[in-house]
Amino acid sequence: MKTNDVILQTTTKVVFFIIFLFSIHIFFAGHYTPGGGFVGGLLTTGAIVLLLLAFDLKTVQKALPFNFTIMTGIGLLLALGTAAGAIFFNVPFFTHAFDYFTLPLFGETSLHTAMVFDAGVFLVVVGSAITIIQSIGGDS
Amino acid sequence: MEFVLLIFLPILAAFFIPTLYKRIRGIHTGWFVLLVPVLLFAYYMSFIRTTMDGGHAVSELQWIPSLGISFVSYIDGLSLLFSLLITGIGALVVLYSIFYLDKNKEKLGNFYVYLLLFMSAMLGVVQSDNVISLYLFWELTSISSFLLIGYWFTLDRSRFGALKSMMITVFGGLMMLGGFILLGIMGGTFSIRELIAGSSTFVGHEFFILALVLILLGAFTKSAQFPFYIWLPDAMEAPTPVSAYLHSATMVKAGLYLVARFTPIFAASEVWIWLVTGIGLLTLFWGSLFAVKQTDLKAILAFSTVSQLGLIMSLLGAGAITFHANEAIFSFAMFAAIFHLINHATFKGSLFMIAGIVDHETGTRDIRKLGGLMSIMPVSFTVAFIGSMSMAGLPPFNGFLSKEMFLQSMLAIRHFELFNFATWGVIFPVIAWVASVFTFIYSFYFVFKTFAGKRNDAPLPLQPHEAPAGMLISPVILATLVVVIFFIPNVVGKWLVKPAVMAIQPYQYGHPSEIAVHVSAWHGFASPELWMTVGIIIIGGLLYLSLSKWQKVYDVQPEYLSLNSFYDSTMNFSEKGMNRLSRIYMTGLIRTYLLYIFAFISVTTIAVLFIQDAFVVDMDSFSKVSAYGVINAIILLLAVAFVLLSKTRLGAIISLGAVGYSVALFFVIFKAPDLALTQLVIETVSVALFLLAFQHLPKLSDHGEKKSNKLVNAIIALGIGVTVTLVALSSHSQKLVASISQYYKDTVATEAGGGNIVNVILVDYRGFDTLFEIAVLAIAGIGVLGMIKLRLARKENPDENK
Numbered sequence: 007m008k009t010n011d012v013i014l015q016t017t018t019k020v021v022f023f024i025i026f027l028f029s030i031h032i033f034f035a036g037h038y039t040p041g042g043g044f045v046g047g048l049l050t051t052g053a054i055v056l057l058l059l060a061f062d063l064k065t066v067q068k069a070l071p072f073n074f075t076i077m078t079g080i081g082l083l084l085a086l087g088t089a090a091g092a093i094f095f096n097v098p099f100f101t102h103a104f105d106y107f108t109l110p111l112f113g114e115t116s117l118h119t120a121m122v123f124d125a126g127v128f129l130v131v132v133g134s135a136i137t138i139i140q141s142i143g144g145d146s
Numbered sequence: 147m148e149f150v151l152l153i154f155l156p157i158l159a160a161f162f163i164p165t166l167y168k169r170i171r172g173i174h175t176g177w178f179v180l181l182v183p184v185l186l187f188a189y190y191m192s193f194i195r196t197t198m199d200g201g202h203a204v205s206e207l208q209w210i211p212s213l214g215i216s217f218v219s220y221i222d223g224l225s226l227l228f229s230l231l232i233t234g235i236g237a238l239v240v241l242y243s244i245f246y247l248d249k250n251k252e253k254l255g256n257f258y259v260y261l262l263l264f265m266s267a268m269l270g271v272v273q274s275d276n277v278i279s280l281y282l283f284w285e286l287t288s289i290s291s292f293l294l295i296g297y298w299f300t301l302d303r304s305r306f307g308a309l310k311s312m313m314i315t316v317f318g319g320l321m322m323l324g325g326f327i328l329l330g331i332m333g334g335t336f337s338i339r340e341l342i343a344g345s346s347t348f349v350g351h352e353f354f355i356l357a358l359v360l361i362l363l364g365a366f367t368k369s370a371q372f373p374f375y376i377w378l379p380d381a382m383e384a385p386t387p388v389s390a391y392l393h394s395a396t397m398v399k400a401g402l403y404l405v406a407r408f409t410p411i412f413a414a415s416e417v418w419i420w421l422v423t424g425i426g427l428l429t430l431f432w433g434s435l436f437a438v439k440q441t442d443l444k445a446i447l448a449f450s451t452v453s454q455l456g457l458i459m460s461l462l463g464a465g466a467i468t469f470h471a472n473e474a475i476f477s478f479a480m481f482a483a484i485f486h487l488i489n490h491a492t493f494k495g496s497l498f499m500i501a502g503i504v505d506h507e508t509g510t511r512d513i514r515k516l517g518g519l520m521s522i523m524p525v526s527f528t529v530a531f532i533g534s535m536s537m538a539g540l541p542p543f544n545g546f547l548s549k550e551m552f553l554q555s556m557l558a559i560r561h562f563e564l565f566n567f568a569t570w571g572v573i574f575p576v577i578a579w580v581a582s583v584f585t586f587i588y589s590f591y592f593v594f595k596t597f598a599g600k601r602n603d604a605p606l607p608l609q610p611h612e613a614p615a616g617m618l619i620s621p622v623i624l625a626t627l628v629v630v631i632f633f634i635p636n637v638v639g640k641w642l643v644k645p646a647v648m649a650i651q652p653y654q655y656g657h658p659s660e661i662a663v664h665v666s667a668w669h670g671f672a673s674p675e676l677w678m679t680v681g682i683i684i685i686g687g688l689l690y691l692s693l694s695k696w697q698k699v700y701d702v703q704p705e706y707l708s709l710n711s712f713y714d715s716t717m718n719f720s721e722k723g724m725n726r727l728s729r730i731y732m733t734g735l736i737r738t739y740l741l742y743i744f745a746f747i748s749v750t751t752i753a754v755l756f757i758q759d760a761f762v763v764d765m766d767s768f769s770k771v772s773a774y775g776v777i778n779a780i781i782l783l784l785a786v787a788f789v790l791l792s793k794t795r796l797g798a799i800i801s802l803g804a805v806g807y808s809v810a811l812f813f814v815i816f817k818a819p820d821l822a823l824t825q826l827v828i829e830t831v832s833v834a835l836f837l838l839a840f841q842h843l844p845k846l847s848d849h850g851e852k853k854s855n856k857l858v859n860a861i862i863a864l865g866i867g868v869t870v871t872l873v874a875l876s877s878h879s880q881k882l883v884a885s886i887s888q889y890y891k892d893t894v895a896t897e898a899g900g901g902n903i904v905n906v907i908l909v910d911y912r913g914f915d916t917l918f919e920i921a922v923l924a925i926a927g928i929g930v931l932g933m934i935k936l937r938l939a940r941k942e943n944p945d946e947n948k
Contacts, residue, residue, distance in 0.1 A: 032823075038901035040819040042908055044916075048827035055834040075931065078924045085917055100913050104899035118899055120909040123916075127909070130920040134927025135831060141934045143838045 011060060018060035025053035033128055037116070043124030047131025054136055063143055074136040081129025088123040150205040150219035152189065153269045156182050160262035167255035175254040176244035182262065183236035186269075190221075190229045197223040197645040200657040209279065214336050220275035223645025223658065227484065228272035228396075228403055230642070231491055235395040236265055238620040242499055243387035245617035246506060257297060257385070264290035264392060271400050277326040277336050281319065284364070287397050288315040294392060295384040307380035310713065314367050314377045322364025322404070328357035329411070338407065342652065345411040358412050361404065362421055369401025371459060372429040375452040376709050382444040386502025389444060394451045394498055395491045402455065402487065405462045406650045413469035413653075416565040423463030423559070427577050429456025434584035438591060438693070439700040443501040443511040446592050447494065450537065453585060454490050457552060458483050460578075464555050467562050468654055474662065475558040481639070481663040482551035484646045488638065489544040489631065493536040496624035497592070500530040503617060504596060509607025513591075518601035523612045527597040529625040536628045538589035538686075539582060539679065544631035546679075547665055553578060553675040579678055586686030591693065635665035741862055748865035755872055764879035774815050782808040795840050803833040820904040 026049075033046030057066050092101040104118035159182045167175045196203055202222035209216050221229070240261070247254060267290055270283030289312070296308030326336070332348050333341040348354050365371075370378040381393050392398070405422055412418040433453025440446045465480030503526050504519065505511045520527045532543060539549030556578040560571040612618075631638055644658035655661055669676060689696070705711055731742070755761050785804035792798040806829030813822035890903045890911065900906040908916050 036902060036905040037899075037909075040823055040902060040904070042820070042902070042905040044908065045820070045824050045827060048824065048831060052827050052830050052834075055831060059834070075928065078927055082921060082924050085920060089913065089917060100917075102898070102910050102913075116899060120898075120900070120906070120913075123913065124905075124909050127916060127920050130924050134923045137927040138930045139835060139838060141931045142835070142842075 015060045018056055022053050022057055025049060025056070029053065033124065034121075036124060037118060037120065043127035044131060046124075047128040048135070050128070050132050051135040051139075054132075055139065058139065058143065063140065067140075074133045074140065076133075077129050078133030078137060081126045081131075081133055083126070084129065085123050085126030088119055088126065091119070148205050148207065149189075149203070149221075150207045150217050150273075152186060153217070153219060153266055153273060155186065156262040156265040156269070160259045160266075163258045163262065164255045167258075171249070174244045174249045175258055176240055176247070179258045179262065180237060180240045180244070183233040183240060183265065187230065187233035187237055190226060190233060193221055193226050194641055197221070197226050197649075198641060198658060200645065200648055200655075202649075204275070213278075214276075215278045216276050217270075217279050218275035218337070219273040220339065221273060222649040223642075223647070224403070224406055224484075224649035225273050227488070227642050227646045228399070229269060231399075231488070232265060232268045232272070232396050235391060235491055235495055236261075238495065238623060239387045239391040239395075242390070242502075242617060242620040243385070245614055246387055246502060247385065253297075257294075260290050260293040260297070261388070261391075264294065264397070268396050268400070272403055275338050277329065277338060277341075280338075281323050281326055284322065284368075284400065285316065285319045287392075287400060288312055288319060288368075291315070291381070291392050291397055294388045295381050297385055297388070298383070301383065303380075304383040307377075307383040311377040311381045313717070314374055318364045318367025318374065321360045321367075325357045325360030325364065328353040328360065332357070342410045345414075348411065349414050354415070355417055358415055358418055359421075361408060361412075362418075365401035365404040366425060367401070368404070369398050369455045369459065370429075370452050371401070371425050371456060372432050373709050375429065375433065376713055378452055379440075379445050379448040382442070382448050386444070386498060386505065389447075390495050390498035390502070394447070394494045398451065398455055399458075399487065399491075402458050402462065402483075405459065406483070406646075409462065409466050409469075409650050410652055413466035419463050419466050419565065421463070422466065423460045423574070426456045426458070426460030426463055427574060427581070429453065430460060431577050431581040431584075432456070434581045434588060436700075437588040438584060438697065441513050443504060443513055443516075443592070443596065444498070446513070446588055447498055447501055450585070450588055450592075451494060453581065454486075454494065454537075457581075458487050458490070460574075461486065461552060461555055462650075464559055464574075465650070467559070468651060470564055471562060472654060473561075475561060476555075477661065478551050478558065478663060479555035480647045480650055481643055481661065482548055482555050484643045484650075485635070485639065485665070486545075486548035486552065488642065489536065489548050489628070492624050492627045492631065493533040493543070493545055496529050496621040496628065497533040497537070499617075499621040499624070500526050500533065503613040503621070506617070507608065507613055508610045513595045515602055515606060516596045517599045518597070519610060520597040522610050523597070525612060525618050525622070527593075529618070529621045530593045530597060532625040532628050534589040534593035538586045539682065541667055542632045543628050544635070545628070547632060547635050547667060549582065550667075550669075550675045550679065551665070553582070553678050554673075557674060575678075579682065582678075582682045583686045583689065586682050587690045587693065590686070590690045632667070639663065639665055741859070744866045745862050748862070748869040751869045751873060752865070755876065760880075761872055761876050762879045763875050767879060769816070772815065775812070778808050778811050778815065782812075795843060796837075799833060799836045799840060802836070803829055806832070818904075820902070 029046045029049035032041035032049060033043055034041075036042030036046065054066065054070065057069070061069075088102075089100045092099055092103075095101075095103075102119045102123070104116060104120070106114055106116050109115045159179070163175060163179065166178050193203060200223075202220060204221075205219045207217040240258075243257070243261075247257060264287060267283045267286035271280060271287060274280035274283060292308045292312040295311055296304050298304045299308075329341055329348075330336050332351050332353055333344050335341060335344075367374040378393060378398065382389055384393065430453050433449045433451075433456055437446050437449035437453060440449055461479045461483035464476070465483055467476045468480070501511065503523070504516065507523065508516065508519070510516065536543030536545030539545050553575070556575040559574045562571060640658070644661045644663075647661055648655045648658045731738075782805060785801045785808060788801040789798050789805065792801060806825065810822045810825035810829065813819075813825055887903075890907065894900055894903050894906050898906045898910045900910070
């Protein structure tokens with residue numbers, strides 16, 4: 007029997023973007039209000055899981071043609087690179103730097119290397135979670 | 147210039163090798179590699195003037211200053227001599243390898259990367275002044291040796307030999323690290339120079355003998371001394387350039403270097419002199435005895451290397467006598483040790499290269515199949531002849547000079563009056579003489595059974611012919627040195643040997659010129675060494691001629707009594723025994739492992755709570771329970787009960803999700819939005835994961851568990867629940883140290899430039915944790931991917947080496 011999941015699929019198409027945008031928001035907000043790379047990454051994973059539930063693995067792979075294993079690698083490199091970058095400025099490993107800038111549209115904004123590190127966390131979380139889900143789900 | 151950085155030059159060069167090998171296939175990669183040792187050799191030559199004056203040069207690079215660990219390149223006579231050997235022989239070996247290894251068939255990229263890695267490691271060993279970095283480089287030589295022996299990794303023998311050498315040398319290395327740490331405790335420093343300066347206080351320290359024995363274990367395993375030599379013959383599976391370089395000229399001499407370097411610290415000890423001299427002589431005798439048994443050309447050379455290393459080792463031990471008796475007759479030993487070390491590098495290097503040439507051009511190294519190659523390979527024969535005669539200790543070759551000095555030093559031991567040498571000392575010259583007879587025999591055996599006599603009737607695997615000119619350059623250079631050194635021994639002595647001897651015996655000499663050793667080939671008819679040499683030639687010659695009659699004697703020793711079979715059975719036992727042991731508790735079921743983990747955690751934690759009397763409940767600090775909290779707790783308990791009672795796995799998974807969500811609600815009630823958010827999303831994703839995986843799991847009723855098992859499970863579950871509750875209550879009720887939260891509140895905006903403490907903790911305060919956590923997460927992801935994609939068979943072969 008073929009299940010009719012038109013409602014789920016239609017809702018998903020909208021909800022996916024809402025969750026995804028929210029995860030981006032949460033990721034950036036993390037340093038001052040609840041959120042951060044870890045939660046953000048998990049939320050994105052949740053959004054993709056929703057896609058997987060509504061559609062099948064192949065469709066999702068076509069829609070998001072990323073290699074999630076490589077994404078994990080990039081995330082790790084980003085995180086480690088941020089931590090190691092401090093060495094080149096003659097400060098101990100993992101020293102973060104931050105300052106406040108006035109940017110167009112955003113106004114006064116704080117730019118922080120912790121955000122780059124957090125982006126690494128985000129990518130690793132999404133990458134490895136989806137890698138696990140894809141490999142278990144794709145296994146027959 | 148900071149010449150400590152030069153140690154790393156080969157490793158740096160190694161990074162470019164794979165690209166060079168892939169991009170430029172027309173030119174043999176070896177030509178690029180050759181530049182490195184040649185440049186280094188030329189550079190290190192410039193230090194000779196300094197060390198000839200008894201000076202030294204130091205260059206330092208901090209590594210972990212807080213622990214007193216740094217890279218220090220300390221170049222004195224001894225370090226310089228070794229550095230020149232490493233780069234000089236290295237250059238010749240690379241040149242030789244260009245013709246030995248075919249650029250189209252061999253994986254040159256791998257080979258030269260390993261070789262350069264070794265070169266750096268070896269330079270590090272001989273130049274490091276800091277014992278910890280010395281240890282680092284020491285193990286790096288073991289690892290690169292492992293990689294090089296296993297270079298033809300498709301061959302079983304190569305892998306076996308590689309593993310054996312690594313097992314033994316790394317074991318020794320770890321012992322040595324222990325010795326270094328003890329020295330560090332005694333001296334309060336890791337710098338060898340400072341240790342030597344303060345060494346007078348070490349004698350009598352409770353760690354002194356222990357440190358001595360541990361460091362000697364390191365030296366003996368590396369330098370293939372009895373009974374650890376067994377790895378060296380098996381290491382001959384490496385390509386011949388490697389054997390010539392690592393397993394004869396440089397790496398195996400690291401142990402000698404170590405003994406020489408630590409002589410000023412340990413020479414005061416009787417144990418040192420007895421062990422170094424005694425084991426050295428035993429090895430000399432043993433190696434030479436068994437070299438005659440071998441039928442493989444490289445095996446003969448391997449045993450002869452073992453024996454020659456023993457010879458140098460015994461001389462180093464005898465040289466330490468000068469610490470106690472500063473008389474002229476004892477002063478030869480250390481000079482002879484260093485002198486023979488140089489000579490051995492020249493003649494053994496050339497012999498190895500010839501063995502490689504014979505193998506390359508005839509297709510076999512079995513001496514029983516060879517013979518009569520003299521007319522076909524005249525140049526190779528000449529080189530082999532020069533090398534062998536030098537090894538046998540005959541004039542006019544350099545081996546003669548150092549052999550005479552060796553006999554002279556061994557004779558001198560009789561006159562040493564301390565430590566029972568007056569009674570037992572007479573054994574030393576006797577063993578030395580007998581071993582020299584066997585050395586004579588195997589030298590002749592090696593060269594004449596291969597090159598002289600009749601051609602064997604059975605055809606060789608390849609049509610033999612003389613090697614290409616390029617392959618002969620290196621052995622010819624070395625053979626030339628063998629002859630040249632015989633005629634100018636005192637120049638070599640002044641430039642290289644005496645500065646090195648001074649570095650070993652700083653307690654005795656202030657300047658190299660104070661060492662009153664003059665090498666001469668002729669000491670007059672009255673000298674006992676001359677007559678010992680004559681005896682060696684006569685007896686050795688007779689025994690060589692009758693070799694075929696008595697070589698069978700070796701078969702008397704049964705194979706199962708050999709050291710090799712002891713090693714094999716130990717390895718076999720530990721592999722099988724450990725497998726059997728771990729099978730007892732490794733059931734392969736995650737359920738079992740969780741039982742171990744939870745049982746252990748609850749037992750230890752509860753025990754600690756009661757032993758330390760740490761269980762405290764402070765009712766006053768509890769928060770008020772709200773109505774939401776009560777309702778939520780009831781839901782939580784109901785969900786947990788449903789997980790336990792559910793008949794289907796699907797139901798259990800969903801109610802487990804409910805448990806997670808109600809925990810998230812608790813976080814909301816107690817105003818922890820970050821935690822609540824994370825918990826919610828985690829729960830969602832993990833339920834999804836569970837649903838994906840659950841179709842692969844067996845049916846819930848299929849566990850095959852007995853009633854009694856369920857009871858054990860229940861007890862452990864209860865135990866872990868009680869543990870967590872008790873810990874939570876007591877940690878809430880008392881604080882051993884002040885809470886750190888105030889610090890976070892104070893610094894979060896100023897120091898970390900953030901507002902959300904939870905997130906700042908994650909990315910900044912405790913960033914290390916996060917870094918490692920995401921690393922673990924990534925590993926887990928890759929692990930799952932690998933397990934599912936590869937689908938390893940359930941019952942694979944337990945022995946991964948087959």
